[in-house]
Amino acid sequence: MTNRIKIIAAVVSAVLVAAGCGSGTAAGPGAKVIRFAFAPDPVWDLMKQAGTIQKWEAANNVRIQTSTTWDEFTYFAGGHGDIVSMSTQETPVLEAETKIKTVTFGKYNYQRVPLFRRAGDPYRTLADIPKGSKICVSGPTSNTAFWTLVAKRMHNLDYRVGGGDFNLVVNDHFVNPTNLMRKDCEAAAIIPEAAVPQLRKGELEIMYDGKLPFQLYKDFAPEDDGQLHVSGNNFVATEKWFDANRDLAAKFLELWQSGIEMWKQQKAETVRKFPQHFSVESEQDIAYITKFVEGEHDWVVDNVFLTDDWIKVETEIWDLMKDLQPGNHNRLEADAPKPRFVALTPSK
Known part of the structure; x- marks a missing residue:
């Protein structure tokens, strides 16, 4: 393999x-x-x-x-x-x-899987997170593949499981809000519906000005066809x-x-x-x-x-x-x- x-x-x-x-x-x-x-x-x-x-x-x-x-x-x-x-x-x-x-x-x-930070943390984008920091993710594929592109196209960073500029730690989506809250990682990629209570209470915030990936993609997509x-x-x-x-x-x-x-x-x-x-x-x-x-x-x-x-x-x-x-x-x-x-x- x-x-x-x-x-x-x-x-x-x-x-x-x-x-x-x-x-x-x-x-x-x-x-x-x-x-x-x-x-x-x-x-x-x-x-x-x-x-x-x-x-x-x-x-x-x-x-x-x-x-x-x-x-x-x-x-x-x-x-x-x-x-x-x-x-x-x-x-x-x-x-x-x-x-x-x-x-x-x-x-x-x-x-739809955005990057989250704890309320009050200064991380607006991946570029604000110190290299070597832990980031909680759900796996090496899917949304991690998308954030790999964001890191490269917008910040010239290497984002991946098993290497790169950050230490990506794999856990379940519904566990990662707790991991982020207790500072087991500096940021986390989480499906929004797994962090509803924390979002509503203002304990967690979505980075990149609140954009979900399909909204953020327009910032670096090769072509915008209005769809x-x-x-x-x-x-x-x-x-x-x-x-x-x-x-x-x-x-x-x-x-x-x-x-x-x-x-x-x-x-x-x-x-x-x-x-x-x-x-x-x-x-x-x-x-x-x-x-x-x-x-x-x-x-x-x-x-x-x-x-x-x-x-x-x-x-x-x-x-x-x-x-x-x-x-x-x-x-x-x-x-x-x-x-x-x-x-x-x-x-x-």
Whole structure:
């Protein structure tokens, strides 16, 4: 295995929290099975509770077999799935190191994991944090790959697990707010919903003037087409599965589109129904995160279907990754694969 795969395997081997879990489907005999891995997600739970998934499975004679993990890269690299949710930055690295051919055929949310500081600390950007300091992160891929680019493009710093200008310490998203508060690290990359109480109370603050990654990307993106970019979770299939199930892939996106529409209409209700996804402790917390995800801070896409124009600009991030420092696990070589992105059309 390459060093990258070894590091990933070491830090996420215990992260797979539920494998082979069906949805209580009504699909009949001979139903197709989609093996799908994704991070714990409130929209999926919302659809499941409403019976949306079960109705979709019955209508299409398909059973979605789910595995829940915070690092889909490792799950997919092991050959365990048909579809995973994966960031745009991860797919060329996956193909280069595993030789697995993929097709990205939809998008779900934008990269949303900001850097946090303790209230009162002077760190506005990574450039303000002393080199060698500990920074708490959730793993070597995904949002770490994004912050690797911020460090290089905006500050000429080397940000990575296992080396570079900082000591990146890997812990779970929902543990890192506590780690930061007790000064186990100088900053931390945390999904916003894992730090709701601390944000509301003013104990933790988001660096970079409160910008989430998909908002910050505009400050150094090669091109601004007026659309939002840098997906944290795309829907990515093996090329073999996609080419044999193109129509089913479009229907899979339609399922998720219905869930997104439910989320847009029921944000407060979703937070209240599934507090485990938002670390909320009170009605005040529910109100805070609901307001946070209104408007420009909502990291969930409006439409899961890709367009050719969006694909062109989105994948320009791969050129930036080729300019990273040698030795960085998220660096792309000049001849790195260019994974397929396909714009599907809804079936109805």
